[in-house]
Every structure is written in structure tokens, then in C-alpha cells.
Amino acid sequence: MEAVKIQTKSKQYPVFIGAGVTANLQSFIKERFPKLSTVLIISDETVGSLYLDSLKAQVSELQVATFLVPSGETAKSFDHYYDCLTYALEQKLDRQSLIISFGGGVVGDLSGFVAASYMRGIPFIQVPTTILAHDSAVGGKVAINHPLGKNMIGAFHQPEAVFYDLNYLKSLPIKEIRSGFAEVIKHALIQDPSFYNWIQTNVTDLSDLKEGILQHSLVRGIEIKGMIVSEDERETGVRAYLNFGHTLGHAIEAECGYGVISHGEAVIIGMVFALKLSKQVTGLTFNEVDFTSWLKQLGYQVTLPAGLEPEKLLARMKQDKKSVSQKVRFVLLSQLGQPSLYEVSDDVLIASLSEF
Structure with missing residues (x-):
């Protein structure tokens, strides 16, 4: 224990x-x-x-x-x-x-x-x-x-x-394992590049997660969340960084209908989009091909579900709790482990979603 x-x-x-x-x-x-x-x-x-x-x-x-x-x-x-x-x-x-x-x-x-x-x-x-x-x-x-x-x-x-x-x-179906592990990946990306490298090396098959690897992943994820929550309990500052991938992820969930796509699988798509947006907005240097290849190996979808319209996703994102005066704010990375909130214009989002 x-x-x-x-x-x-x-x-x-x-x-x-x-x-x-x-x-x-x-x-x-x-x-x-x-x-x-x-x-x-x-x-x-x-x-x-x-x-x-x-x-x-x-x-x-x-x-x-x-x-x-x-x-x-x-x-x-x-x-x-x-x-x-x-x-x-x-x-x-x-x-x-x-x-x-x-x-x-x-x-x-x-x-x-x-x-x-x-x-x-x-x-x-x-x-x-x-x-x-x-x-x-x-x-x-x-x-x-x-x-x-x-x-x-x-x-x-x-x-x-x-x-x-x-x-x-032990009784979790693979879809739930995949959904949950998305948040482990999120914690690594926003706070601990060495942890990200560790999970990318040690986690190659979510259907065969060894208990020791799973426990270490969960403990480290909880430690990271605990550090952020201790600094900002009510999400007036850095706690918003825990929403990395969630701005688009929540919009995808809502547009698909709650429960159609799992929370974690939607957040993974949101994180892939946020990383692409980070490269454009902050100049993030990141091996996106390596990352998405690893995600696909784990069974994740890394593109928008078919039939979702950029304009409707944008409308959903404007209802996000981080949005102010109908301006969408995204958690983006300048480097791995270094998140910040950025206001992104509607035009940039529509263009990026259309390309995504």
C-alpha cells in the first residue's frame, strides 16, 4: 500500500x-x-x-x-x-x-x-x-x-x-482502461516530462498492464494532481492546467452525446489537437508523429469522430468553464511540463479544426 x-x-x-x-x-x-x-x-x-x-x-x-x-x-x-x-x-x-x-x-x-x-x-x-x-x-x-x-x-x-x-x-473492460489512462498521460504531459518518457517506454499494451506499472502510474498521477490542487483548490489559477485536452474533449463528448465516446478517449483527441495548436501558437517543439503512433498502438483514436462540424464544436467550447466573454481559452504547452492558458481566436480555431 x-x-x-x-x-x-x-x-x-x-x-x-x-x-x-x-x-x-x-x-x-x-x-x-x-x-x-x-x-x-x-x-x-x-x-x-x-x-x-x-x-x-x-x-x-x-x-x-x-x-x-x-x-x-x-x-x-x-x-x-x-x-x-x-x-x-x-x-x-x-x-x-x-x-x-x-x-x-x-x-x-x-x-x-x-x-x-x-x-x-x-x-x-x-x-x-x-x-x-x-x-x-x-x-x-x-x-x-x-x-x-x-x-x-x-x-x-x-x-x-x-x-x-x-x-x-481487475474487471475493467479495455475501453474503460483506455479512458482512464488518458488522464495519466495528461498528468505526465503537463507536469513531468520524465514520467511521460517512462510511461511511453513501459506502457505498450493497455490490455496487459502489470500491477506494478499500473500502481506507479496511478500514484504519480495522483501526486501531480495533488501538487496542483494544493496550490489552487478552486481553479482560480494553475488548476485550470488540469483541463489540458478537455476544452475540445468536452465539446466532442457533448456533440456525440454523453456516453457515446468515453471521456478519456475524447480527451486524448483534445490533447492531440492542443499539441498541434501549441506548435502553432507557442512554438512547442514536440515529436507529434511519435506521440500519435504510440497512442494508436494503445488503441486510441487521434482524429475527430466523423460528422462533427467545427462551428458546432466551437459553440460548445465557448460554454467551457475557462471561457470568458465567449472567448475560448485553451491550455497549451510551451514545452512539455510547462502549460499556460491562451485565448485563441474563433478564426484560428475554425481553421485548425477544419484541418484536424
């Missing part, structure tokens, strides 16, 4: 990473919450069918209620958010209650927002079950989607802890 400490202005909390770490979950809860009333586990139907009984056995001495939402991005809706709140009220959760988010990034975002808003905020713990959640489970950004934009309704609400049990990753 490894532990990474996350320090923000509002809270300090641990991220425990390793196979079997949820064996320590019950003792952690008892020690941290001596006056605990009820634990509500929010999960999705897929994770619930596979692992919910196992997790409940780990907290068998606590008073536990469970609630399942549908699997996939559609769970991050007003309707399912409302359903979670209704169930919490029916179970008579109070301010001494605790929510456990048990699932991937979708469940983490949804249940974290439930925790942030129920009785104006109760504590929650993240128990991620996907690789993607190594990014989303850390940092306290919780949200649901709106038809006009992804993650536009939400809050900053830090968890009490993250228990990242690698045993839950």
Missing part, C-alpha cells in the same frame, strides 16, 4: 493506493467519525452487481444504506441527483452521516455533489473502481451535467479520504 497526502486550504486528507486497501476502510471511518449515524453507499448498477456485497462486508459493523444509479454518463443528471437526495431523506441521513462514493468518475462526481448539497454539506469518502477516477476522485470537484454543458452544475467539496483498491480494477 502507498499513501499520498492531499493538502488544500480547506482540508488535508489521505489517498490510500494498493490491492486490498478497503480492508482498512471500517477502522478509518470509526476513528474519524466517532459519532457516525448512517453510511450511504452510492454506486452504479455495474459496480454494484460485481462488488457491492464485498464492500458492505468491509463495513459490516456500521449502519449502511445503499443506492444504485444507472451505469454511464447519463447518471450525472438532475433526475438521478434528485433521486439520490430523495433516498437520503427517506433514510433520514443527518449531519452525522457519511456518503461513500463507490464507482468510477461518474458516481464520484454525482455522489460528491449529493454530499456537498445535502443539509448544506456532509462528509464523503471516495472508493474509486476505475483508472479514470484516479483523477476525478482527488481534488474535490463534484458536479452533474446539463444538456448545454458537461460538469456545469456542481461544487468544490473535498473528500475525507480516498481508498483506491486496485482489486476493483
Whole structure:
């Protein structure tokens, strides 16, 4: 087991990473919450069918209620958010209650927002079950989607802890592995060129990720995110760099329809575009051919999905949270590990998207 400490202005909390770490979950809860009333586990139907009984056995001495939402991005809706709140009220959760988010990034975002808003905020713990959640489970950004934009309704609400049990990753389909590893690549590109070189050398087949390589990748990704979040908890500055690849990525997700293309696969396309744009705007020197060849080897698509129109993607990007006064701002790299925010004109974006 490894532990990474996350320090923000509002809270300090641990991220425990390793196979079997949820064996320590019950003792952690008892020690941290001596006056605990009820634990509500929010999960999705897929994770619930596979692992919910196992997790409940780990907290068998606590008073536990469970609630399942549908699997996939559609769970991050007003309707399912409302359903979670209704169930919490029916179970008579109070301010001494605790929510456990048990699932991937979708469940983490949804249940974290439930925790942030129920009785104006109760504590929650993240128990991620996907690789993607190594990014989303850390940092306290919780949200649901709106038809006009992804993650536009939400809050900053830090968890009490993250228990990242690698045993839950063993059943992930390759599409989810690919989606999650995109965020590992992002962390390397924006912060640590040596880590980027390491993963490019050591990760050549996502269907055969050795546990040691996976654990090191996740730990380093979490460390990088933790450093950035500790400096800028509420995304008023450098935390925006974590959105590298996401400006176009979120637009692709929205245009395709949430869940049609996975978050990470959309972000990969967004990062390839941002690197091309960086070469044009900042003069970045980067072996783009080598990078895209490696991505293709890992099974990623590196071009826009068919049928997406530049003008519609631009309209989506103008709804991005980094945009100001309908001006699109992109996270670009001047060098590997050196990101900055740049305002990019509509004309440049339309031309670049048309060529892309």
C-alpha cells in the first residue's frame, strides 16, 4: 500500500493506493467519525452487481444504506441527483452521516455533489473502481451535467479520504482502461516530462498492464494532481492546467452525446489537437508523429469522430468553464511540463479544426 497526502486550504486528507486497501476502510471511518449515524453507499448498477456485497462486508459493523444509479454518463443528471437526495431523506441521513462514493468518475462526481448539497454539506469518502477516477476522485470537484454543458452544475467539496483498491480494477473492460489512462498521460504531459518518457517506454499494451506499472502510474498521477490542487483548490489559477485536452474533449463528448465516446478517449483527441495548436501558437517543439503512433498502438483514436462540424464544436467550447466573454481559452504547452492558458481566436480555431 502507498499513501499520498492531499493538502488544500480547506482540508488535508489521505489517498490510500494498493490491492486490498478497503480492508482498512471500517477502522478509518470509526476513528474519524466517532459519532457516525448512517453510511450511504452510492454506486452504479455495474459496480454494484460485481462488488457491492464485498464492500458492505468491509463495513459490516456500521449502519449502511445503499443506492444504485444507472451505469454511464447519463447518471450525472438532475433526475438521478434528485433521486439520490430523495433516498437520503427517506433514510433520514443527518449531519452525522457519511456518503461513500463507490464507482468510477461518474458516481464520484454525482455522489460528491449529493454530499456537498445535502443539509448544506456532509462528509464523503471516495472508493474509486476505475483508472479514470484516479483523477476525478482527488481534488474535490463534484458536479452533474446539463444538456448545454458537461460538469456545469456542481461544487468544490473535498473528500475525507480516498481508498483506491486496485482489486476493483481487475474487471475493467479495455475501453474503460483506455479512458482512464488518458488522464495519466495528461498528468505526465503537463507536469513531468520524465514520467511521460517512462510511461511511453513501459506502457505498450493497455490490455496487459502489470500491477506494478499500473500502481506507479496511478500514484504519480495522483501526486501531480495533488501538487496542483494544493496550490489552487478552486481553479482560480494553475488548476485550470488540469483541463489540458478537455476544452475540445468536452465539446466532442457533448456533440456525440454523453456516453457515446468515453471521456478519456475524447480527451486524448483534445490533447492531440492542443499539441498541434501549441506548435502553432507557442512554438512547442514536440515529436507529434511519435506521440500519435504510440497512442494508436494503445488503441486510441487521434482524429475527430466523423460528422462533427467545427462551428458546432466551437459553440460548445465557448460554454467551457475557462471561457470568458465567449472567448475560448485553451491550455497549451510551451514545452512539455510547462502549460499556460491562451485565448485563441474563433478564426484560428475554425481553421485548425477544419484541418484536424
